[in-house]
Amino acid sequence: MQSPKARPAWPVFQALQGVTMAELGGDLIAGATLAAIAIPEQIATAQLGGLPPQLGFFAFIVAGLGFAAFGSSRRLSAGADSTITPIFAGSLAGMASVGSAHYLALAAALALLVGLILVLAGAFKMDWIADLLSRPVITGFLAGISIHIVISQAPAILGLSEGSGDVYHRLARLWAEAGGVNPAAVAIGLGVFATILLGERVSARIPSALAALVAATLACGALGADRLGVRLLGAVPAGVPAPALPAIVFDDLPRLFGLAVLIALVVMMQTAVTSRSFAGEDGDPDIGRDYVGLGVANALSGLAGAFPVNASPPRTAAVAESGGRSQVAGLTAVLAVLLLAAFGTKVLAAIPVAALGGVLLFVAQRIFHVGELRELWGRTRAEFGLALLTMALIAALPIQTGVAIGVFLSLAHGVFTVTRAQPIPFERMPGSTVWWPASPHATGETETGVLVTGFQAPLSFLNAHDFRRGLLSAIEEGRGRLRLVVLEASSVVEIDFTASAALIEVIGKARAAGMDFAVARLESVRARAAFDRLGIAEALGADHIFPSVEQAIRTLARD
Structure with a gap:
């Protein structure tokens, strides 16, 4: 008996193919859950990059549309991501003043370059690139990034003035201002962190980050933010993404290209891991097509004036656990965030900055894989040392330098294992x-x-x-x-x-x-x-x- 002839793949919106009415309800619920989780994360990640919060919404909107149209994974969620944001934020801060028009243009241009690299990687079936980073190096890389997130968000959580510069300048400033810690800001930041942590352990479907932000905002409103000395997010302009080329000069491009390659490599690694982890019953994912999807997502983010985007394992897990079966869930979340960006930004002005720091503190602990480090220590001390060295390099050096050395260490480790072979x-x-x-x-x-x-x-x-x-x-x-x-x-x-x-x-x-x-x-x-x-x-x-x-x-x- 012959099997039925397979339907040809759609050139776009392939991840919507075969959606049934029976699955639509689960996708809509998963989309609402995703939106509730994404909203605070996108604001916080934009803040982490020294960018206006509305750009976090723009990044999520266009990334969701771009990946749904050109990616293959039916559950993957794309958007602003705290893994890559510290990498490019630290580099761009050396090229322009954080928050300036030039800084924003550089971030958008970087997203365009990353998008181009990813599209080329997908078109030429270069999914093997994701395997260049070994697990110990990835573990150390993420641990180093988490240290940067904690240090960058410490002023917000402690109620101190915002720091800038490299990790050493930030630590020196924290030490100098340690006497001015605001107990109310600490309570808000740690309270939000604890609430999200508890909610995550109960169920990933619980929008604990959104609930924690709402609770912190209401508490500050009731007690008086001015009386508490707590900084608020402030006015967030309403609007929707409008395509435009970033206003940069040609001399900026060579300085951005090396950074774009590093960001693209990290995006490839995280995309491959996410697609493979949540493929479900769909079989082996088409990683090359997912690279194209993330490439288009980044290109659209750059045209929207936003910044580089990435696949998100936690948000993708939330979609899967909430019953999402297709990119209808992602598009539902995109619509919800689009409506908020267009009509509802006034409600964001009263969010305490310390609460956003608490959200990012939770993200930092989530990517610091203590269990993985413990397992490496117990099973292979040499690779534990490799993870520890990578973490130290990422934390101590400019992040882009640490990432480049981490890639080299991963390749050197692979070469070393081959050279150890003997007859x-x-x-x-x-x-x-x-x-x-x-x-x-x-x-x-x-x-x-x-x-x-x-x-x-x-x-x-x-x-x-x-x-x-x-x-x-x-x-x-x-x-x-x-x-x-x-x-x-x-x-x-x-x-x-x-x-x-x-x-x-x-x-x-x-x-x-x-x-x-x-x-x-x-x-x-x-x-x-x-x-x-x-x-x-x-x-x-x-x-x-x-x-x-x-x-x-x-x-x-x-x-």
Whole structure:
């Protein structure tokens, strides 16, 4: 019986395809929940970036529309995000005065550049880029970002004047003004933090951040913000996004490009993690298309005069847990925020700034994954050290520098794991024809006059020297005793030119020492093609490549 013909994918709004009336109610409820969670987060994140609060709304509105139109994930929520905001805010502050027209234009231009990079990454199927950051580096990166958030929001929560500059200037100013801490602001900030934390632990569907902001606003109104000495958010202009190119000069673009690449890399990583984590029954997500969706979202955010946006794992989780099944939920939240931005901003003026600091304090603790650090400490001290070093670099250096070094550390760690590979002896499992790496947990058998060895990594210039040295040492030790050397190659998935030269040399040395040489279980299609392309098969002989170790031994060592 033939399966029904699949419907062609829609060129836009693919994540709305197949929505049924039965699912619509759940999507609408999830959208209302998402709006209640997003509203305080978008205001707070804009404040974190030194940007007007209404730009947080604009970013969420256009990002939601852009991703719903061009992304593939049915649940992912895009918008202003506290992971990337400290990165670009610190960098842009070195190029223009925070809050100035030039600063706002730079933020918008940065969003356009990030959008362009993401669209290109999606169009060229570069989803592998998301895997360049290892889990320990990601854990350390997020922990470092959380430290920056806490330091940047400390003045708001403590009721002190707003700080600026790098982390050291901010800490010095906090120390100098420590005697002026406002107890009322502290109570509001920590009260909002505790309320959100409690609500999150009860259920992610509870809009505890919105409830906490409302409660803090009402309390300040009843007790008198002036009497308490508490700063308020102030007037928020009403309006809706209007497309326009940011007013920057050409000389700004080279200074923004490197930052845009870093931001795009972080967005790719977080988007891939979010899409894969909340794919549900939809199967493997199309990460490339999600990059395009976030690229369009960023481009629209730049045209709206806002700033770079990102996928949000917590908001996406709220959509999933609230019963959301499609981007109808995201579009519902977009409509709610659009109405607030257009007609309801007057109600925002009385929000205490300390309350917004409490929201961001909660975000900071949520991305500081203590459990992950504890697990790394218990399982692998070296990778725990890598996470700790990344956290320290992000916290101590300008964030963009720390991120760049973190990426380098992740790549260096990956290279290190490949270079650690060494040739290892194989043994036959008793009563079988299976050859397995020698292990202290099982006693295996060997074949007289035969050395079976394996190499459990791609063969490349990174490890070719150790591969060559290990096998030549084994050949020298077996001179006069060995008749056959078999390379078990099931884990060799790729071979480059440098490694091919090393392998050809080993084959020649073995034969010069009176030994035959064979390769068994060369399963990788790429590695087998490299054998032909790089001359290994010619040097070895096509009749010396076998599907199993046992067949190689039967053919060459038992004649």
